[in-house]
Amino acid sequence: MDKNKSTTEERILEAAKKVFHSKGFDGARMQEIANEAGVNKSLVHYYYRNKDTLFNAVFEDAFGRLLAKLNEVILSDNTFVSKIELFLNFYITFLSQNSYLPLFVLNGLYEKPEQIKSMLAKKKISPEKLMDQLRNQVREELHIDIEPFHLLINILSLCVFPVLAKPLIMTIFGYSNDQLGQFYQERQTTVPEFILNALKGYEQNHSK
Amino acid sequence: MDKNKSTTEERILEAAKKVFHSKGFDGARMQEIANEAGVNKSLVHYYYRNKDTLFNAVFEDAFGRLLAKLNEVILSDNTFVSKIELFLNFYITFLSQNSYLPLFVLNGLYEKPEQIKSMLAKKKISPEKLMDQLRNQVREELHIDIEPFHLLINILSLCVFPVLAKPLIMTIFGYSNDQLGQFYQERQTTVPEFILNALKGYEQNHSK
DNA sequence: ATATGGTTTAACCAATTGGTCAAAATTACA
DNA sequence: TGTAATTTTGACCAATTGGTTAAACCATAT
Numbered sequence: 348m349d350k351n352k353s354t355t356e357e358r359i360l361e362a363a364k365k366v367f368h369s370k371g372f373d374g375a376r377m378q379e380i381a382n383e384a385g386v387n388k389s390l391v392h393y394y395y396r397n398k399d400t401l402f403n404a405v406f407e408d409a410f411g412r413l414l415a416k417l418n419e420v421i422l423s424d425n426t427f428v429s430k431i432e433l434f435l436n437f438y439i440t441f442l443s444q445n446s447y448l449p450l451f452v453l454n455g456l457y458e459k460p461e462q463i464k465s466m467l468a469k470k471k472i473s474p475e476k477l478m479d480q481l482r483n484q485v486r487e488e489l490h491i492d493i494e495p496f497h498l499l500i501n502i503l504s505l506c507v508f509p510v511l512a513k514p515l516i517m518t519i520f521g522y523s524n525d526q527l528g529q530f531y532q533e534r535q536t537t538v539p540e541f542i543l544n545a546l547k548g549y550e551q552n553h554s555k
Numbered sequence: 556m557d558k559n560k561s562t563t564e565e566r567i568l569e570a571a572k573k574v575f576h577s578k579g580f581d582g583a584r585m586q587e588i589a590n591e592a593g594v595n596k597s598l599v600h601y602y603y604r605n606k607d608t609l610f611n612a613v614f615e616d617a618f619g620r621l622l623a624k625l626n627e628v629i630l631s632d633n634t635f636v637s638k639i640e641l642f643l644n645f646y647i648t649f650l651s652q653n654s655y656l657p658l659f660v661l662n663g664l665y666e667k668p669e670q671i672k673s674m675l676a677k678k679k680i681s682p683e684k685l686m687d688q689l690r691n692q693v694r695e696e697l698h699i700d701i702e703p704f705h706l707l708i709n710i711l712s713l714c715v716f717p718v719l720a721k722p723l724i725m726t727i728f729g730y731s732n733d734q735l736g737q738f739y740q741e742r743q744t745t746v747p748e749f750i751l752n753a754l755k756g757y758e759q760n761h762s763k
Numbered sequence: 764a765t766a767t768g769g770t771t772t773a774a775c776c777a778a779t780t781g782g783t784c785a786a787a788a789t790t791a792c793a
Numbered sequence: 794t795g796t797a798a799t800t801t802t803g804a805c806c807a808a809t810t811g812g813t814t815a816a817a818c819c820a821t822a823t
Contacts, residue, residue, distance in 0.1 A: 389773085392813080393770075460725070501746075518669075538709075547756055598801060
């Protein structure tokens, strides 16, 4: 509702994020987005032709952000463990402010899988490159030869799922928001440790 | 559409599952559910008062199934590793037939977190009991004292997320359905190994 | 001043949607 | 067989929703 600063187009996009993130495509109402932005509904159509266009803008913004960060971290100049810590840290802090975002992205991926490829192309992200980077780094740092695909998925699982399952955790174990925050805090050290231990186990079995 | 066998009430519920699972609450249409069941739309309202009632029935069925299985496996008479394998196996095979289900449940949990508690009560599932079981078993089998909460979340993450992220995996890495099936197959041995290795790492640091 | 261009609004519309209701069809049962 | 209860249907409705359009607004340049 704060009309100060920022163009109306930006305010509309921000409002759209807020509504789409929490209610999804079908649950979102163009009128609600207009209200949230403090403008007439027609203005929303003026800047973004229709609901689909607006949704795509919101989705690309969200998915692009997550993808870009993952890419940036993996290709950065850090140790393997540092990278996990970095990604975890970003993910947890960023998403404490945008708690609906991961589920929103996941839903979007189900509905429009094609978008993934165009997004990868636009951001010039190469999955193969990421995998190579991962494989090489694990080999050089930990002297372990490993198929990096399962490892990548495992890392992502351990980082992303606990954020996705937030309501499950809160309700089942009766956590308050503060307790949940502490839980995520603990994971910043717990998860890298867990992964590193798992990899060291492979050392005995698979390395030469 | 198969009117054979099963009461109309059951056919309506099955149709509702199909539609709600793939389109969510807001995306689902009562008319589509009626068509899918091969009955008049009014019949849907006759058996299930309104959309909310029908959705709740579908959600409870889905969430209840997953929860019951998790409970059954954890409390069963198996080794720690066997339990992980069992749960993984159930999860992967069951969900290859119901690929929309985990995301559906996750969305439902966001929208109606209260349902979790009533479901736990109805199925007489005690989270504390599960955690105790897990802690004791890890202590007795692996001689490791560990706070079981993070472990439980880690196991769930490694089992559930790769299924949730199906479209991401398929598109990013250009997997066919067959290749994806093989990937899940591999995880049946890969994941228990990963977890066990991680835990063995803790042995050196935390056990006495 | 006024013409011009982009910006914003109010009024409106066609289509959709969840839900109702009374009547018809079918079943149960005396 | 007749009749009461249950199940199924078609017609209908009020409300909602995405989207359109023409007019109003407003800054800026001439």
